Amino acid sequence: MADMEETLMLGVEGLKKTILHGxxxxMPRFITGTKVTFHFRTQLCDDERTVIDDSKVVGTPMEVVIGNMFKLEIWETLLCSMRINEVAEFWCDTTHTGLYPLVSKSMRRIAEGKDAVEWQIHTCGMANMFAYHTLGYPDLDELMKEPKPLFFILELIKVQQPNEYNRESWALNDQERLNKVxxxxxxxNKLFKQGLFEEATEKYKEAIVCLKNIQSKEKAWEAPWLKLEKMGHTLTLNYCQCLLRMAEYYEVIEHTxxxxxQHPGVMKAYYLRAKAxxxxxxxxxxxxxxxxxxDLDPGMKKLVKRDLAILTTRMEEKNQEDKTTYKGMFEPARGGGLP
Incomplete structure (x- = not known):
């Protein structure tokens, strides 16, 4: 069919569409809150058409929710031009591809079984990410330094209206996220009191991610940003209390x-770090x-005194154990000397 090969313009500058499979x-209804499931392949515009990412290789399709501030907004435009089971190739110039490396990093971390937003829990937003000068993947670092036009080959699998699926935190708008925190x-807190520490960490982590998503759209260090930052600290410190009970001491030290x-006056952060x-x-x-x-709260004197007594006892026990160990190491075996 002729129209299968015809290059279509979507009325957006720097964008071309070619339908590969009708x-x-x-046309589905793409209203705000619609969940779209699709496969994608991303390729460089070089002679080899080098593949950067391919969801079919990973084996899991991608999901986005329309109108939900997905970092790569152009994908919403592309998907909204498609029918179910359509496969189309889109050429996008650098105007639309600048944030692709960040999106790709998140998707790769999910595919590797890592938490895609793990870095958000213990940094103060997107700006910190750039401070490290690397995304952890050399090809994405290269694209970040020098954005290039890209080909996106998309296959639309499923379109669900807002009332047709359970909306997880990532599928909510900012006000809904804030209400969920x-x-x-x-x-x-309830799970923590029941001693279900791992389950409690999942709740705290989800709340932190909700806050960080909203916070990333605010101007750093201004009043709305700081209010969200304070809420995030409370949750992160609760998260750390769970980690202490789960013996994840080095992670507690990292988060605190x-x-x-960032905020040297948060007393509870020092207290939890000391315990770790x-x-x-x-x-x-x-x-x-x-x-x-x-220094920050003299009212903590009784608790600190108790903890320091525990510390002293434990250090004495450790020193005694070390002495015994070393003594055994350097004493010649009975009946012995060297052979």
Whole structure:
């Protein structure tokens, strides 16, 4: 069919569409909140048509929700031009592809079984990501430094209206996300009290992600941003309390240190970090943090005194164990000497 090969313009500058396989039925309704499931392949516009990402290789299709501030807005435009089962190739110039490396990083982390928004929990937003000068993938770093036109080959699998699926946090708008945070916070606290620490961390983490998504659209260090930052700290510290109970001490030190580096007056961050330092035998660091806790809140004196007594006892026990170990190592075996 002639129209299968015809290059179609979508009325958007820097964009060309070629239908590779015609879809079926009428055009779906793409209203705000519609969930779209599709496969994609991303290629460079070089002679080899180098493949950057391919969801079919991963084995999992992509999902986006229309009108939900997805980082790569152009994909909404492309998908809204398609019918079910249609396969189309879109050429997009650099105006539309600049943020692709960030989107790709998130998708790759999900495919690797990592938390795509893990970095958001302990940094203060997107700007911090750029401070590290790397996305962790050399090909994406290259694209980030020098954006290029890209080919996106999309296959539209399914279109679900807002009332046809359960909307997870990522599918909510900002107001819905904000409304969900106190509910998740309360659920996390309840699970913590029941001793279900792993389940509680999931609730806290989901609430943090909701907040960070909203916060990324605010101007850093202005009042709305700071309000969200404070809410995020409370949740992150609750998350750390769960991690302490789960013996994830180094992760506690990492998250609390991030808060302290940005906001040196958060007493609870020092307190939780001190407790984590005790568990990994960092005596000097623990004492330093407890000293800072007392500077910020003298009312903590009784708790700090109790913890320091535990620290002293544990260090004495460890020193005694070390002495015994070393003594055994350097004492010659009975009846012995060297052979």
């Amino acid at each position: 879809g079926m039925g009428d 106190p509910m998740l916070h309360g659920q996390g 240190s991030d808060i302290i580096n 330092h005790i568990e990994v035998w960092n005596e000097a660091e623990a004492r330093q943090d407890y000293s800072r806790v007392l």
